Amino acid sequence: MSDQAVVRIDHVTKRFAGHVAVRDLSFDVPRGGIFGLLGPNGAGKSTTIRMIMNVITPDAGRVTVFGRPASRDLSDRIGFLPEERGLYKKMKVLEHLVFFAEIKGLSHRDAARRGEAWLARLGVADWAQHKVEDLSKGMQQKVQFIGALLHEPELVVLDEPFSGLDPVNSQVMRDVVVEIARQGRTVLFSTHIMEQAEKMCDHVVIIARGRKVVDGRLADVRREAGTRHLVLGFADGSRSPAAAAVLQDRTLLARVHDYGASAEAELAPGAAPGRVLAALVGAGVELTRFEVAEPSLHSIFVARVGAEAAVAPASEEVGRA
């Protein structure tokens, strides 16, 4: 076993009434850095995270954390932001943070001191003595985020941490995550928004319908996906039917993600970038960008998971019933 793995998922299967949420899943979370657990809604991300946190136990396989079977004894070394946010509405913000830290083993005084510092850092210090129910949803999310970090855990597990946040607050929390990783600690977070993962992750695992489809360092994943990848930009109004015919020509382009003013495309086997460029120019398309590049995580995701997986049944929701 690699001593570098903070979390090891080893042939894990979890069934809920009527369906399989996670099927024979295996991956390692290496020590240090930011690890992205990616997948469409209902892929089994939350189920996997809940097994890592020992909230639920796998039906088959093993979950190892810090080289030991997942258990509550390890919880003081882990910070956890569950997908389902929840706080005691009637408690005051600082009090609540102190409680979160205390059940992770921190002393009352340390907890209060750190809580105040974190509230100041995330710009909610004025709300320390307010009741949680007076806070906006975004602020509550920040409070819960702080609650997961107060005890300075070695491993931070965040389930969809940036969902529902405005860009400013989202950036504040991303900065925190990056800083934690820079300190040599490990952050595991899940998301279905590829752009977030692309900017932050050192290592990604993509799962779909309970199975792993991609696993590796982000740079490796992108390199392996090939350099047969084109990024195109179109000038306004230059998209003619002839241009559309070029994009749909499967002898040139195997796959196209058309965003309107831009597109990502994968070269068809045997096709050279020059031929595509010539065809587009011949069709009267005014290009603002033509680049042979590594694919974006989004296009890798769509390519590997397939369009149908993006609308997979919300198995996680069913699983909770």
Add this chain to the structure above:
Amino acid sequence: MHKLFSVVRREFVTRVRTRAYLIGTVLGPLLMAALFILPAALQFRDTGPRKVAIADADPSGLGLRLAASLNAATRGRDRKPLYAVQHVPATGRLEAVRDSLLARTGLSRREDAGGLDGVLVVTDTSLATGTVEYLGSNVGSIADMRMLENRVQPVLLRERLQRAGVDSATIASAAQPVTLATRRVAGGKVTAQSGEASFFLAYVMDFVLYLALILYGVQVMTSVVEEKSSRIMEVLVSSLSPFQMMLGKVLGVGAAGLLQIGIWAVAATAVTTYGVQIARVFGADLAPDALGGIPSFTPDLLAVFLLFFVAGFLLYSALYAAVGAMCNSTQETQQASSPVTLLIMAGLISMFALLGEPNGTLARTLSLVPFVAPFVTPIRYALAPLGLGELLLSLASTVAGMLVITWLASRIYRVGILAYGKRPTLPELLRWLRTA
């Protein structure tokens, strides 16, 4: 231990700080004072003498003697008259006299208006049949009617005896009232406690337990449901063991409850000790023993009561916690908790079953049933001597029951707190118990 303590403190602090708790703590004693003092104060309130007219159609002078007896009746230290009696001879014209008196009955009670509270009708058959008719506006007052009856009866009795030829000295001595003075016997020794006081004590003990379970056991349940519905449960579950969560909750809520009940107990002691003085503030002049007085707890009784109180509270709170874990909303708990409430009611009712025979077979059996023993055994201890062996056996069975129930409840809790959706059926519940 540190974690458990933070759970206990969180429960305690958030509970004690609520407005409802504050209001309950203050209003409780006020309500208690009102319950104790107001009825007494109202009953003994100085409402002035009752104005009664006697329509006397008996030629022998029975009406006159009744009037004299009623006029002589007084109450309180300053001997205020109870009745202002007007004697109206009505021999031969009873109907007319009665009707004219009735016309004044229930009218304004001001002195000058000549209004009456009622008319006592005495006929020549009254003595023989023992029937005296009273027509009044105050017949709805049980206290008034009992007082009047108590006044009328001796007069008629005396009259009958006199007619039978008994001399007045004998009658006077026969009319001496008889009082049954009761004293409780405990451990072969006579205590200073009267019979009523023993019953009262038993009643208070059971009612306090009942109140604690209904008020605070239910709070344990709603608190579990709140954690489930606010989805805070996942953070808790990943940091605390279900047992820590459940025990912390029960202890925290229990401490808040005990504090409130303690405050009430102090207030109750004050009310019963200084009740007469307090009542005087309301304008009522009570005899020193008018409130009966709460008999004092002996230290050993207090110890027994507290032991069973704690065991009972833990047992029922664990049950409530399990019910809370099964439900998703407060509305659901109302239905789901009814079996627990029924058990509590059974405990309370069993008190009445054993008052008559505190050492009977039923009482002995109930003392061994964990669900009702907390209600039964302290009362038995208070009412009649209970052997040490039997006491320990009852305590042991209660504690054992508590442990088993807590264990079972924590298994239901463990599964239930993460189960959302439909409330489990009984077979599902049994599966939870096995799989937890």
